[in-house]
Amino acid sequence: MKPTQIHGFISDRDIMIAVTSNIIGVPTLMYPRLIAQDTSAADGWLAIVLGGSMACILAWILAKITSSFPNQNFLSFASYLLSKPVSVVIAVLFLLQFIVLTSYNVREITVIAHQYLFDRTPIEVISLSFLLVVIYAVSGSRAGIFRLNIIFFPITIWGLLILILLPLGLTKLENLLPIFQTDFQGYLRASYSSFNAFLGFGIVLFYISIVKEPKKTPKMTVLGVLIAVLLYLLLFMICIGTFGNATTANLFFPSFELSKTVELPGGFFERFDSILFVIWTIAIFTTALMSFDIVIMIIMMLFKKAKKLNIIFVLSPIIFILSMLPKDYIELIEVGKYLGMYMFSLVFFVTVLLGIAYKMKGGNQS
Amino acid sequence: MRHVFTGSKKISKNSNSNNNNNSTNQEQSSIAIEQNLNNNLQNIKTMLGNPSDLIVRETTVTASNRNCAIVYISGLTNADLVNNNILKAVQSSNVQSGNGQSNNDQSENAQSNNNQSGNTQAGNGQSNNDQSENAQSENAQSSNTQSNNSQLEKVGTNKDQSNKGNSNENQQNNSQSNTNLIDLIFTEVIAITDCKKVTTLNDVSLSILSGNAVFILDGEKTILSMETAGGEKRSIQEPVSEAVIRGPRAGFIESIDTNISLIRKSLKDPNLRFDVHEIGRRSKQKLAVCYVAGIVNQDILDEVNRRLKTIDIDFAPDSGFVEQWIEDSFLSPFPQILDTERPDHVTYNVLQGNVGILVDGSPFALITPVIFGDALLSIEDYNQRWLIGSMLRLLRLLAAFIAVFLPAIYVALVSYHPGMIPTQLVFSIAATREGVPFPSIVEALLMAVTFEILQEAGIRLPKVIGQTIGIVGGIVIGDVAVSAGIVGPAMVIVTSLTAIASFTIPHYSMAVGVRVIRFALLLAAAVLGLYGIILVFIMLAVHVVNLKSMGVPHSAPFAPYFLGALKNIFIRAPITTLTKRPPYLEPEDIKKINDGGRRSK
Numbered sequence: 001m002k003p004t005q006i007h008g009f010i011s012d013r014d015i016m017i018a019v020t021s022n023i024i025g026v027p028t029l030m031y032p033r034l035i036a037q038d039t040s041a042a043d044g045w046l047a048i049v050l051g052g053s054m055a056c057i058l059a060w061i062l063a064k065i066t067s068s069f070p071n072q073n074f075l076s077f078a079s080y081l082l083s084k085p086v087s088v089v090i091a092v093l094f095l096l097q098f099i100v101l102t103s104y105n106v107r108e109i110t111v112i113a114h115q116y117l118f119d120r121t122p123i124e125v126i127s128l129s130f131l132l133v134v135i136y137a138v139s140g141s142r143a144g145i146f147r148l149n150i151i152f153f154p155i156t157i158w159g160l161l162i163l164i165l166l167p168l169g170l171t172k173l174e175n176l177l178p179i180f181q182t183d184f185q186g187y188l189r190a191s192y193s194s195f196n197a198f199l200g201f202g203i204v205l206f207y208i209s210i211v212k213e214p215k216k217t218p219k220m221t222v223l224g225v226l227i228a229v230l231l232y233l234l235l236f237m238i239c240i241g242t243f244g245n246a247t248t249a250n251l252f253f254p255s256f257e258l259s260k261t262v263e264l265p266g267g268f269f270e271r272f273d274s275i276l277f278v279i280w281t282i283a284i285f286t287t288a289l290m291s292f293d294i295v296i297m298i299i300m301m302l303f304k305k306a307k308k309l310n311i312i313f314v315l316s317p318i319i320f321i322l323s324m325l326p327k328d329y330i331e332l333i334e335v336g337k338y339l340g341m342y343m344f345s346l347v348f349f350v351t352v353l354l355g356i357a358y359k360m361k362g363g364n365q366s
Numbered sequence: 367m368r369h370v371f372t373g374s375k376k377i378s379k380n381s382n383s384n385n386n387n388n389s390t391n392q393e394q395s396s397i398a399i400e401q402n403l404n405n406n407l408q409n410i411k412t413m414l415g416n417p418s419d420l421i422v423r424e425t426t427v428t429a430s431n432r433n434c435a436i437v438y439i440s441g442l443t444n445a446d447l448v449n450n451n452i453l454k455a456v457q458s459s460n461v462q463s464g465n466g467q468s469n470n471d472q473s474e475n476a477q478s479n480n481n482q483s484g485n486t487q488a489g490n491g492q493s494n495n496d497q498s499e500n501a502q503s504e505n506a507q508s509s510n511t512q513s514n515n516s517q518l519e520k521v522g523t524n525k526d527q528s529n530k531g532n533s534n535e536n537q538q539n540n541s542q543s544n545t546n547l548i549d550l551i552f553t554e555v556i557a558i559t560d561c562k563k564v565t566t567l568n569d570v571s572l573s574i575l576s577g578n579a580v581f582i583l584d585g586e587k588t589i590l591s592m593e594t595a596g597g598e599k600r601s602i603q604e605p606v607s608e609a610v611i612r613g614p615r616a617g618f619i620e621s622i623d624t625n626i627s628l629i630r631k632s633l634k635d636p637n638l639r640f641d642v643h644e645i646g647r648r649s650k651q652k653l654a655v656c657y658v659a660g661i662v663n664q665d666i667l668d669e670v671n672r673r674l675k676t677i678d679i680d681f682a683p684d685s686g687f688v689e690q691w692i693e694d695s696f697l698s699p700f701p702q703i704l705d706t707e708r709p710d711h712v713t714y715n716v717l718q719g720n721v722g723i724l725v726d727g728s729p730f731a732l733i734t735p736v737i738f739g740d741a742l743l744s745i746e747d748y749n750q751r752w753l754i755g756s757m758l759r760l761l762r763l764l765a766a767f768i769a770v771f772l773p774a775i776y777v778a779l780v781s782y783h784p785g786m787i788p789t790q791l792v793f794s795i796a797a798t799r800e801g802v803p804f805p806s807i808v809e810a811l812l813m814a815v816t817f818e819i820l821q822e823a824g825i826r827l828p829k830v831i832g833q834t835i836g837i838v839g840g841i842v843i844g845d846v847a848v849s850a851g852i853v854g855p856a857m858v859i860v861t862s863l864t865a866i867a868s869f870t871i872p873h874y875s876m877a878v879g880v881r882v883i884r885f886a887l888l889l890a891a892a893v894l895g896l897y898g899i900i901l902v903f904i905m906l907a908v909h910v911v912n913l914k915s916m917g918v919p920h921s922a923p924f925a926p927y928f929l930g931a932l933k934n935i936f937i938r939a940p941i942t943t944l945t946k947r948p949p950y951l952e953p954e955d956i957k958k959i960n961d962g963g964r965r966s967k
Contacts, residue, residue, distance in 0.1 A: 013927070113897050118782060121894070129894060133901050133908070140912035147911035147925035274786045274896060281900045 010211055012220040014146045017153045018207060018290065019059070019224030023200035024156055024231070025287035026108045026336075029280065031232055032239035032254040034193040038186040042176040042240045044194075045233060047187055051194030052229030056222050058351050059201040063221035065358050066205055067214035074206050075301045081357040088302065090353075093346055094205075095298045098291045099315070100339055103323035105288035106131050107332055109281060110323070116256065116277065127323055134285065135316050138292045139309065142210065145293055152282050157231075159279030163255070164234045166262045166272070171241030196340040197232065200287065201225050202347050206294050256280070292319070399567055403433050403584035406567075410437060413571050420574075423453065429460040430547055433584040442577030444596025451557035452579060452592060459555040548586045556581070560593030572650060599624070605707035605729075607874055610746040617707045622652050622726035628709040629656060629722070637661075638716070643674050645688065645725070649681035653688065656712065656722035656731075663719060663952045666735060669916050670721050685728040692734075694914050699879035702915040704740060705730040706873075711745045719953030721916075735916035737923070737950065739935040741876035742766055747938045755938035762870050763936070769868035769880050773810050774887035774899050776860045780806040782895030801851035807892035809853045813861040814888065816843055818881065821865075922950035 027034075035044035069077035074094075078087030110127040137148065182190075204221050208214050239254045242261060248254045259273040292315075299311050326332040400406055407422055414420060417439070424435045436452055552561065564570055564580075570589050573580055577595030602624070605617030618625045626640055641655040653674065657667055673692035682688055685705060693702045706712060707729055712722040715733045723732040733740075742762050747755040780799075784792050802809060820839040824832050844862070848855045864884070871877040883906065890898035913920035923931035928949045933939035947953045 117897050118895060126894070126897065129898070129901055133904050136905055137908040140908060143919075144908070144912040147919060147921050148907060150925035150927050151907055151911065151921060274783065277896065278900050278903075281897070282904065285904055 009143050010146050010207070012211060012214070012216045014150065015063075015204060015207060015211060015217055016220040016224040016227075017149050018146060018203060019201050019221055020227045021149045021153055021156065021283070021286040022203050022290050023198055023225065023228040024160070024283045025200070026105060026284055027197035028160075028232070028235070028283065029108075029112070029253040029255050031194075031197050032236045032248050033251055034197070035190050035236055036240065036245050036248040036254075038182070038190040038193070039245075040181040040186070041178055041245050042237060043180060043182040043187075044190055044236055044240070047190030048194045048229065048233050048236060050187070050191040051196075052198060052225070052232070054191070054195050055198035055201060055229070056225050058347065059198075059204065059221050059225050060218050061351050061355050062201070062347075063204045063208060063218040065354050066208040067211070067217040068358075069209075070211070070214050071209060073209045073301055074298075078354070081354055081361060086353075090350055091298050091302060094202075094350075095295060095302075097339075097343055097346060098295045098298070099319060100322065100335075101343075102134075102288050102291040102295065103319045103325075104332075104335060104339055105284050105291065106134070106319065107323040107326065108336075109284045109288075111329055111332065112253065112256070112277075112280060115252075116273065124324065128320065130285070130288075131316065131320055131323070134288050134292055135312060137285075137289050138296065139312055142293065142297075145289060148289070149286055152286055156279055156283050156286075157227075159276060160231050160235070163259055163262075163276055163279075164231070164238050167238055167242050167258055170261055171238060172244075173241070175241050175244040176237070192344070193340075194232070196344055198225055198228060199340070199343045199347055200228075202343070203290055203294060205350070206297055399565060399570070399587045399589060401585050401587060403435060403582055406582050406589075407435055407437070409567055410570060410574070413567065414574070425453065425457060427459060427547070427551065427583070428457055432547065435582045436579055437574060437582065438579035438594065439574055439577065442575075442597045443579055443594050447558065447594040447596065448579045452581065452594075455555045455557050456551065456581070459551070548583050548588050548590070551581070551583065552590055556590065556592060558592045558594065562591055563588045564591045565589070576650070602628070608707050608711070608744075608872065610708075610744070610749070612749045613746050614708070614710045616709055618709060618724075618729040618731055620727050620729055622654060622724050625709070625724050625729075625731065626654055626656075629713055629716070629724075632709065632713045633658070633716070640724075641671060643671075643677075645674070645677045646679060646681045649727075651682055651726040653726065654724045656716055656724060657720075658716055661717065661719050661947065661953050661955050662721060663954060666719075666916050666918070666951065667721060670723070670734060673916075674723070682725055683727065685723065685725040685730045685732050688723060688725055689732055694916070698909065698913055699882045700738065700910070700913065700920070701741060701873065701875035701879065702736065702913065702920065703732050703734040704736045704873055705732055705875060706745075707731075708745060714745060714748070717947075717958075719947045719951040735914075735918040735951065736920075737915070737918065737948075738910055738913075738920050739923075741873045742871060743935075744872035748941070752938055752940040759936065759938055762872070765867040765870040766880065769864055769871065769877075770883055771887065771899065772864050772867070773814060773860055773884060774891035774902075775896075776857070777806050777810050777888060778891040778895040778899055781892070786896075795854070795856050798856055799854040802854050803851075804853075806857070807888065809857050810860070810888055813847075813853055813857055814864075814885065817861055817865050918950055923948065926950065 032044075035047055038044075039047060065081075066074075066077070069080070075087055075091055078090060081087075082090075106127050109130055110123045113126050114121070114123055137145065201221060201224070204217070208217055211217055235255060235258075239248050239258055242258060243251065243254065251257050256273060256276070259276040262272040295315060296308060296311050299315075300306055300308065326335055400409070403424075407424075411420065411422075419440045420437065421440050422435055422437050424433065426433055434456065436448060436456075438448060548563075552563065564573060565588055570580055570591065573591035577597060578591045579594045581590040581592065583589075599621045600619045602616050602619055604615045608617075616628060618628065630638065635658060637659040639655075639657055639659050641657075643653040643655065645651050645653050655667070655670060655674065670692070674688070677688065677691050679687060679691070689701075689703045689705065690696065695702065703723075709731075712724075712731045712733060716722050720733050720735065723734065725732075743759070744762075747758060750758065779787050780795065784796075787795070799806075799809075804812070817839075820835060820843070824835045824839075827835060844858050847853050848858055868877055868880055868884075871880060883902075887899055887902050890902040892898075894901065911919070911921045911925060919926060922928065923935065930946060931948050931950065934944055934948070945958055946956050947958050949956065
């Protein structure tokens, strides 16, 4: 009885939740380190605000353009704005990005589980089991993915809030001082890293085409980014306040380490991180899931006759092998860096291109 | 009102199509009813295999001196009704046949076409039409029949004489001249309200086997079927599987008519509807779809009816057959259709916009579409005050969590992540497990399987012996297994806590599903520890969001998200605030009560 057709089955709010869930993921774990590396004391907040507002602006432009073509997929409106070949090239570039992003997420969760939960289990087993769950989820309906986001959203948000609130007693004000000691270069680099962490809003380019009435979608997209910015800001401040800048800059996963400092009073669990591990897994899972789903979406856009299950069968081994390619964590960091650069330039380039074309064509005239 | 009309139209369509299906399904429908009484009786006996409990009482309609027979099956029928309201009535009746002139005309016509069934059928059709017309205007009818009667009695004496003269040799002639006799008996003599005419032998056998008595008049191709179903049935008792402390004590029984009446008694709404289907090729069970027109979403109702029509089985011993046939996903461990023994449960849900399904022979009604949270709600929550109801719901959620996750978490913590347990506790658990030769997963499986066996054995055994199981299970296995060093005492605590927690789930079908999931989680925890538990949890979530019940997402009202409906899932908000029906069911009339009943004060 519910509409199961391709178009028009999610609401504006679903987009907001999807954007936030997609942003929160692997970057959240390392974010405080990346910012702290380039700034002194708690100056990173400025970089976060700068990067965040940049992300908000780009997200708004993208969502605005996309939502002015209601129920048209990326290929059709990009073909209208640019041209068919250009839009196909862009779609393929996005396709590559999301394939690599999926395997990157799979590998990251493997690393975290390997490091904190069991160091003797082979990483192949850990990542394969995770990938299988992602495959199971992606084979379901697309509406199901958004419902999944909604179910996991409160878990993730509450988990992060607890992570932020519980160590409040451990923070020291002197860790946050002195202010404004960072040079311009540092701010620039930190802003770039912070912007990179919010790149998850790129999914709106593809998902707005299935929003029922994309009227308030740009606003909701920005709201989704803002929630993430706010959480990141708080997380960063707490990390700096608890560890101090130097420690934060040298911790691999500062957010994860943060949960280790907390002891639940009279708790059955000795360490709070075990509970938070649930949240990280879920957060990374939603990111990987949506990336994989968009990969399928793009392929089905490009090849109209492709069957969903066949795509999944072909793609899954590729993603698994890709995720196993980096030999160690150093290489994975390199991959992450290049992936970030790639995503940044792609989103930036596409936004500018679409924005100019949109202005020149004077909006959706068709 | 618009809805009401369309509804009734639909029902009539349904019943028509049902009849058509049945008649095409069955080869026996070709056997027609003959005019000769003895042949008819012989056909019925042959058809039913001449059973010993088939009662055939042959008698004569006294006034017109025609042979007739009453046929029924002894155990299924209320014999008092047959004796007093049919047999006595027929024997003591003074109806006679035949309005003189018209009869003569008819007999002349009919004699020429005697063996052609077409004519007689047309005659039947006419008489039927007359009947319906008469029924529409009762007054007119009664006056007509009175005048008829008076005419009949005048002519009757002549007729009688002539008939007596050659009654044996010319039965067919007689019958033709007495076409109206069966109608007269139908309208005047039989003292049973639910009486209908049937014209095929197949319907006759179905009537007899349903417990009806049939009245066969010699020389007639129409047979009367009278609702005299009786026989033994269970009295209304307290439901066994859904006991409550506070709430109605009545439970459904095996008779669908009683069950329908139980719902009707509590809802005197004219919009309460029962769409009747027939299921079971051989059992011919009645199935009623219960809903309130004007509340239920028409799409959901159509979907339920559509799925019910596809049912093709020999026999449904319980509504569980129907449930499994029409559910959305047969691979799911979760029930997508709830079963209940409680009429108040069905009533409540029907008023929420759900659809109830009653199956003859089953004391379990089905409720659909349901959401995941429904299986954790008890109808008793509404009878307690809201604070207590809310506490009980939260308690049940906690218990459900324990029932699903506790053994898996124990295994994961003990075998993979002992660092996560407080140090003191680790030492005490390690100390008690010192003599245990098995890894914790074997220990857990051992206890879990033992518990499942105990539970299953306890159900199968008679109640008297059942207590023995408690002793054997509780003392021997629990205590001795520990002192023998086979399992650790911590494991016994975990197992028993899990067992007790799983009993708080109000719906058995859900509790069974939880048992399956518990084992899946145990295995995942044994292989991948906490990580495995999380992955299985995610898989469960993926499964639930993709699950639908009659097209309604199972994960509602979380996703799709309806904030207003959450207060009736997690907690049980005060009744005055529950002003709306569940929005995810998309009822036609969403408002349940206006202003929470406050303004009226």
